[in-house]
Amino acid sequence: xxxxxxxxxxxxxxxxxxxxxxxxxxxxxxxxxxxxxxxxxxxxxxxxxxxxxxxxxxxxxxxxxxxxxxxxxxxxxxxxxxxxxxxxxxxxxxxxxxxxxxxxxxxxxxxxxxxxxxxxxxxxxxxxxxxxxxxxxxxxxxxxxxxxxxxxxxxxxxxxxxxxxxxxxxxxxxxxxxxxxxxxxxxxxxxxxxxxxxxxxxxxxxxxxxxxxxxxxxxxxxxxxxxxxxxxxxxxxxxxxxxxxxxxxxxxxxxxxxxxxxxxxxxxxxxxxxxxxxxxxxxxxxxxxxxxxxxxxxxxxxxxxxxxxxxxxxxxxxxxxxxxxxxxxxxxxxxxxxxxxxxxxxxxxxxxxxxxxxxxxxxxxxxxxxxx
Amino acid sequence: xxxxxxxxxxxxxxxxxxxxxxxxxxxxxxxxxxxxxxxxxxxxxxxxxxxxxxxxxxxxxxxxxxxxxxxxxxxxxxxxxxxxxxxxxxxxxxxxxxxxxxxxxxxxxxxxxxxxxxxxxxxxxxxxxxxxxxxxxxxxxxxxxxxxxxxxxxxxxxxxxxxxxxxxxxxxxxxxxxxxxxxxx
Numbered sequence: 295x296x297x298x299x300x301x302x303x304x305x306x307x308x309x310x311x312x313x314x315x316x317x318x319x320x321x322x323x324x325x326x327x328x329x330x331x332x333x334x335x336x337x338x339x340x341x342x343x344x345x346x347x348x349x350x351x352x353x354x355x356x357x358x359x360x361x362x363x364x365x366x367x368x369x370x371x372x373x374x375x376x377x378x379x380x381x382x383x384x385x386x387x388x389x390x391x392x393x394x395x396x397x398x399x400x401x402x403x404x405x406x407x408x409x410x411x412x413x414x415x416x417x418x419x420x421x422x423x424x425x426x427x428x429x430x431x432x433x434x435x436x437x438x439x440x441x442x443x444x445x446x447x448x449x450x451x452x453x454x455x456x457x458x459x460x461x462x463x464x465x466x467x468x469x470x471x472x473x474x475x476x477x478x479x480x481x482x483x484x485x486x487x488x489x490x491x492x493x494x495x496x497x498x499x500x501x502x503x504x505x506x507x508x509x510x511x512x513x514x515x516x517x518x519x520x521x522x523x524x525x526x527x528x529x530x531x532x533x534x535x536x537x538x539x540x541x542x543x544x545x546x547x548x549x550x551x552x553x554x555x556x557x558x559x560x561x562x563x564x565x566x567x568x569x570x571x572x573x574x575x576x577x578x579x580x581x582x583x584x585x586x587x588x589x590x591x592x593x594x595x596x597x598x599x600x601x602x603x604x605x606x607x608x609x610x611x612x613x614x615x616x617x618x619x620x621x622x623x624x625x626x627x628x629x630x631x632x633x634x635x636x637x638x639x640x641x642x643x644x645x646x647x648x649x650x651x652x653x654x655x656x657x658x659x660x661x662x663x664x665x666x
Numbered sequence: 667x668x669x670x671x672x673x674x675x676x677x678x679x680x681x682x683x684x685x686x687x688x689x690x691x692x693x694x695x696x697x698x699x700x701x702x703x704x705x706x707x708x709x710x711x712x713x714x715x716x717x718x719x720x721x722x723x724x725x726x727x728x729x730x731x732x733x734x735x736x737x738x739x740x741x742x743x744x745x746x747x748x749x750x751x752x753x754x755x756x757x758x759x760x761x762x763x764x765x766x767x768x769x770x771x772x773x774x775x776x777x778x779x780x781x782x783x784x785x786x787x788x789x790x791x792x793x794x795x796x797x798x799x800x801x802x803x804x805x806x807x808x809x810x811x812x813x814x815x816x817x818x819x820x821x822x823x824x825x826x827x828x829x830x831x832x833x834x835x836x837x838x839x840x841x842x843x844x845x846x847x848x849x850x851x
Contacts, residue, residue: 297768297771298764298765298767298768298771299764300783300786301767301770301771301786302745302763302764302767302809303783304783304784304786304787304790305767305787305790305809305810306738306741306742306810307738307783307784307787308787308790308791308794308806308810309791309794309795310730310731310734310735311731312791312794312802312806312810313731313733313734313737313738313806313810314731314733314734315799315802315803315806316802316803316806316807316810316811317694317733317734317737428696428697428700428706429706435820463823466823492800495822495823495824496800496822504798504799
């Protein structure tokens, strides 16, 4: 025991940088007293919605005769997020219409002069979950099913840059409850897409630089995380089809003399009462914009525009079908045997699940039935 | 508030320094203390003592890394309290950590000389620096923060068994490193 104590004491004095490195991503905040009673209502609503989605199909996967009602409920309950201020294509609500018929070349338009990227001063020390006093609060972990029920989807964006996968891992969430009342006071759901994963499921680099390439999408309803990057005073926002998105950037130095850098971009926005942060590492700004647009542009709109309105000479039009065929909403296919009127969000999710499953990327969500 | 600003408050003898320290590092310090002392009241007392130590020590001290500095202080205070209470058989949570560290102790057969504590720290620093980041973070969180294996497994989203296996492998690697250098403890 004497030797172990000596070792323990020596470990006590290890270099500060190792201590700080280990705390990065940990939290540093005093108890937050924010109550969040609405979550219970959210869970109930989502649970009802989930039943509504699952019920209309028989176990064999036969579509019901009247899918319209299913579409509406399904979109609310388990579909990807939608916003009231996102334009809906006029024929979406018409019985018998085909709301998902994709345009030949799905595009978004980026007005680069209207894209504001805030330069951050550095990485936030508390990029992860806030920490609460364990005496008064308890922590629990949710799997993908609970995430889908609470947040409305499984955090798999419609657009995922080529070469990235979910590594067979679904969405998860960390939830803090006040012990006395049992109320949830903090929450964070997350899901990552990376070029490679280690045996333990953590992202890893697939090239010479020991920094993984990919992105994480995080969501919270009650306030559960701090921004990855230090906030910028008077940060400017970028309009994504009517949704204000705060784009931020920081170049992280690395290498023997900090001679090299890699980029971290974040996109922060709120949809339907859920705060999101997309944190991209070693991805180009254009990819970050595409990912963000694919999360916000649900139901799919051909007129989706990023940046201020009013075309200027240097506008850039990006053909999303070029970069990652088969992954963007407009390229989705409807699983065989599926009714043509299946709701956009649900069909989108199923299409994504089907596509990515085929590539070994993401686990199937139990609420999503995929026709074989 | 940035660390430099908090330290500035200490230097100006502004009592808001304590409040800002508690706001930024209170939970961090409390978790470290709780990892060593399972009695919450004792852990909270250690954190309060840490604030007092900071108030008395800064200035003249001016920590480069306030978080690490505070963590080290609370760790020492908590360990001393654990030692004191351990003698009184109040609890024995720390024993598990020390038992694990015994895996790192070099075999006496390979020993050339006993290593000094400061020198041992340098060897551990060099060994940590050579580890992949995820292994380094895991080792530090277990043996510096004192976090439980189950908690580390949950954070890493891997099984407790896999986490324990990784930690065991790391302890054996440290032992091998010390033996190669010909050190004993």
